Every structure is written in C-alpha cells, then in structure tokens.
Amino acid sequence: MNFPPVGSLFDWPSIWFEGTFFAINKTVLIYIGSVIITMVIFLLAGRRRETLVPSGIQHVAESGVTFIEESVVMQTIGPEGKKFMPFLTTMFFFIFFSNITEVIPVIQLPANSRMAVPATLAALVWLIYNVVGIRSQGFFGYMKNSLFPPGPPKALYIIVTPIELVSTFLVRPFSLAIRLWANMVAGHLLLVTFAILSATMWAAGGLGYAGALFLSWPMLILMIGFEILVSFLQAFIFTILTAVYIGGSMHPEH
Secondary structure (H helix, E strand, O other): OOOOOHHHHHOOOEEEOOOOOOOEEHHHHHHHHHHHHHHHHHHHHHOOOOOOOOOOHHHHHHHHHHHHHHHHHHHHOOHHHHHHHHHHHHHHHHHHHHHHHHHOOOOOOOHHHOOHHHHHHHHHHHHHHHHHHHHHHOHHHHHHHHHOOOOOOHHHHHHHHHHHHHHHHHHHHHHHHHHHHHHHHHHHHHHHHHHHHHHHHHHHOOHHHHHHHHHHHHHHHHHHHHHHHHHHHHHHHHHHHHHHHHHHHHOOOO
C-alpha cells in the first residue's frame, strides 16, 4: 500500500499566477465557489418572496434562515440578536459549502483543512464580539465584566482574572480556528486512508476483492456519510459559538 506524503494531501499547486501574491489554487477556487453558491441561493430565493408556499431554492434558503434563527440566535442571544442574522446565516452556509467539498468527487478536499480562512474567520468573530461588547457596555464596563465576573469571592480574582483574560481574548478565537481546522484535517485523512486501502485491496485480486467488497468499501461509504455530518456540525458549532460570544458581550450577566 502506497500512502502519499501527508503534506501532499493538503498542498494543491497554484493554477494561475503562480509565484505571485494573487496566486490561485484549487483551495481558493473552493472558497470562491462557496461564496458564489451562498450568494446565488439567497439572491434567487429573494427574487421569489411573493411565493406563499416556498419550494426549491427558496425552501432551502428559508429553511436555513429559520434554522439559524430558532436554533442559534434565539437560543443564545435572544430577540435583539436578530440583527446578526445575515452575518450568522452567511457564515454558516459559507463554512458548510467549504467543508462539504471533502466528499465531492474530483475535488475531494475540505477547503477548511487549510488554516488561513478558519483563522481569519475566528479573528473576525473576535473583532465583532469585542466591538459589540464595548458598544453595549462601554470600554471600561466591558473590561470590568469580562475580567471580574460577578460571583466569586474578591480574593479569588487573583486567579479568576488572569484566566478570564486568557479565555476571553486569546483562547476563544484560537479554539474556534483550531476546532474547525483540526476536524476537517482528521476527516480528510480518514477518507484518504480508507480510499487507498480499498483501492489497494481491489488491485491485489483474490482475497483482496473480498476484503474490498465486504470491509474497505463499506467503511469508506460509512466514513463519507459521517464526514457529511461532520461538515454540517462544524459549520453549526462555529456559528453557535459565535452567537454565544456575541450574546455574552451584549448580556454580561450571562
């Protein structure tokens, strides 16, 4: 069995403008495609607002908006969080489409298995929830409520305050980026492993056919289904944690 170097599984050479700042590879194309698909879904759905019974693309868009509103915004922020609906909904769809390319034939790579965009999204979330917190509570009020949460005895603030400082301003964006990136990397490696194992056993002939038919291929199909679920869950987790952080900035008592 010839397993390719791990680095080659995530390193897609540039297609255009190689060696320049504007170099474009297949990962970039996946992100561009994710942006375009997200825009097309909502633009087409918005053109059919007069339809009483949604169907097709309009049903997909409305279901997505309703899901984000009921399962994310209302559960974490409350009614005043509806102003963040466009941002949260767009982010959810963008991350999902960037993940799901992992199981699409020929492409077979989750764009978020590269760290740059997960880190950029995490930095954007960090900026938004801090700006929201400062606007809602004032700079000093936000810092006070973030670093000196109500409840612990004052003597414990010697321990609690450094922990809150690291957690709120460093760990949150770092964990957001790492969680998304690491899960997509792990899933990609699992799919590649079972795909190579299936191909190797099939090429071996004899008992290899039986092994491929009754062991490797079923596991590969199972893993593909599992990774579809993971692609959805990681988009949902990133989105709901973003809403939690924004809600916490708006409502310090939470």
